[in-house]
Amino acid sequence: MDSQAINDLKKLLGADAVLHRPEELLLYEYDGSVEIARPNCVVFPRATPDVVGIVQIANRYDVPIVGRGAGTGLSGGALAREGGILVVFSRMNQILEIDIENQRATVQPGLVNLDLSVAVAHAGLHFAPDPSSQRASTIGGNVSENSGGPHTLAYGVTTNHVLSLEVVLPTGELVRLGSPALDSPGYDLDGLFVGSEGTLGLVTEITVKLTRNPEAVKTLLAIFDTVDDATETVVEITARGITPAACEMLDGWTIRAVEAYVHAGFPVDCAAVLLLEVDGLREAVEQHADDVADVCRLHHAREVRVARDETERALLWKGRKNAFGAVGRLSPTYYVQDGVIPRTKLPDTLRRINEIGKRNGFEIGNIFHAGDGNLHPIILFDAREDEQFRRAVATADEIIGFCIEMGGSITGEHGVGMEKDRLMPLLFNEDELNLMRRVRDAFNPAGLLNPGKIFPTTKGCGEIHVRPLPAMGASRA
């Protein structure tokens, strides 16, 4: 990248807001996925005009530009795949307005997800999307990826909670989409931009809905001796029309990893647990908890525990939300998939994942949002061995292939990014991909913003194959 561009950025933002030495960039070549890509420089805007200025400089020097929050993403969405300027929003982390009465908040993109819920807790409100990364991940990142989380089963994903966005387009244009009042006239631009994985614009302000905390919550832990019993339970809960606030499954392998780390109180000798939560009015919660427990017992739950107080409840959730951290202690690198299947197909799919893993020589852990059929099989591998890495990816691809066969999707909440772009042709034909490319090009005409994401980079990628190892010459070690 032109050193004059770096100088311009320093002039705009101050020297302390621009990193460009190789050792400074190291941290920014990763996110939460297995992908690696090194930017040429990293910048930290403090306000919207900074972002406009950065985009203008990127245009002047014709360099790519990529937005990034906390870098917890799981698909390489916030990595500078083709180098260029990485715009990190950590200094734009203010809550601009809280409107308790109207249950709205306007925030900057770098605000950490949980910080918003903490800030409105006194009023009995929270921000509903709760990705497991919510202690670190930013709302801007959540918007880009349309993040989910355990409680999105009942409360919806990020897009269901966003009302208005201020966006800097890759052309440098500043636009406001949607409005804090509902049903903004015209096309649903918010709906398009949320989940567009940072390919249409850099979001600089977000107005969200706040959700009232439920009056009563019951958290249940159902313990099973077979995975089949646990998955059959989920099928029946869904079919009976019971919508828990959350319905998470952890298999025995994951439980043992979690217990070694968090001591959440999951029984290490079982095959699977379901972590179920029901919430709402006291009168309704009592009955729903009983209904859920009945279904669990009908499907041979060994035990159904109900958290007795907030401490017990918090501990169970700590186990769930730290599961990936726990897995990280077992292996320096692991590969998490994010396929979605119709919920009726859970038992078949879990059996198939197990079989695929065995055949490829991997033990696959499963921890996932069972209630909405969003799987997260975890494949541990040693990144130093290229062959093992290739095999892990091939195994993951086989699992995804099965999800699609079941009528599912390749990603439920992690995004396509640079990790699943080559899988897109499995779901969309060339016409459909071209239509989406044209939508991108309408807002991102020069392709400067987050290039190399979502769309397969090579044509004719009609079958699953092992993808080339990460570009950018970076090593995975």
Added chain:
Amino acid sequence: MSTASATVGSRLADIVGSQHVITDPVHLTAFAIDGKTPSVAVRPQSSAEIAGVVKFAAKEQLAIVTTGARTKLGIGQPPRQYDIALDTTRLDRVVAYDPGDLTLSVEAGIPLHKLGGILAEHHQFLPLGVPYQSQTTIGGTIASGVDSPLRQLYGTARDYLLGMEFVTGEGIVAKSGGRVVKNVTGYDIHKLMIGALGTLGVITRVNFKTFPTPASSRAFIATFQTVERACGMRNRVLRSPLAPMTLELFSPGVADLFSSEAAARIEPNPMPENVISATRWTFTAGFCGNENTLKRYEADLREMANECGAVDAAVLVSPQIAPAFARKREFVPIALSSSPATTILKICVLPMKMSEILKSAGQAAETNHLRWVAMARGVGVIYFAMLPTERSDETKRHSAQAADQILAACAALGGHATVPWCLTEWKDVLKVWGLPRPDFAQMQKLKTVFDPHAVLSPGRFAGGI
């Protein structure tokens, strides 16, 4: 019939079959929009046939308007050009319904009531309590963006629409989203089609999440002397842990409207007595759950109504609920048939601004000598109908003045308003799409992507799209 339209008709017959091409001018009047009648109507049966029709139209520079039950064609600006009516009612199949998974995939032309029947067999439903319920198709419901009282609890279609198949203005059959309940694969193009009046694509198939039908529901009614107090009740309820299914406020004039002959024509079951006050503001909330939950709602709502200064309060149980709900659902058609020159504004404000905008809107109508009624949803969406006693130049001028004042008042409160329903002849002075918005320029970019030759409903949408 002109020679040109005969040629067009025969070319289209090659695509959809001659028995599905209508060229008889008498029959074509049924497809008229704002006084414009197309030269031909076609009734394709598949997305492939639709793609054929669209490609043909694009090549011949003809304009298409997609229709279903034709109940909401008056929404939007008159089409700039209108050659072909594309009737989707033969696309009426359920493609897939998996009750165990609570997911559904249907073709766009299926009537909503028929779909309701299929879902009811499995004790499920779609929370689309939209107007023209007994006629409207699912495609028309989505394309027109109409809402439902049930949005208070279930949100709008965008919250439970999982995916879609559509045909672009270039005749490309494409899909977006999928059939699973959680999915972030690719852009959410299907969301763009909601409320787009068919200007970006012809919707051919929609996938939804379905919901279990509540076992039991009731409605609470309370009346208040002033709009402030009625809004105070709304605020009180939504600050509580209660989560009602519906929440609406009705202005005093609605009682007459709902017991009118016009209402009886649209919803034959009579309105329960004394439900909506003729002189006061009425608050209504529907709620559901088990017996204990219902009792809790009743007790809490009565207490809140007392605190908020209600004049009286009552609880409706089945079978009173259905006819009352139906009127609420059919507010728009009832209001449209209650005056020779109804104008209905859709006003959206932050919930706490409801009382203020209702007062301003009422004043604007009264200053202009117009009778008015309002239905205000708890989420901050208000249907405000002005009902002149006659259709004249004077009432036109008055309606336009009142609407302009309301639009301005709404903007001053940080909200927005549009005029989805009014007489065709009044569209030259009423701001159908409200005040210009800065994001219209971004919308134009999308139109260029999806319909570069402006084949689909040209001119009907916001910003002249």
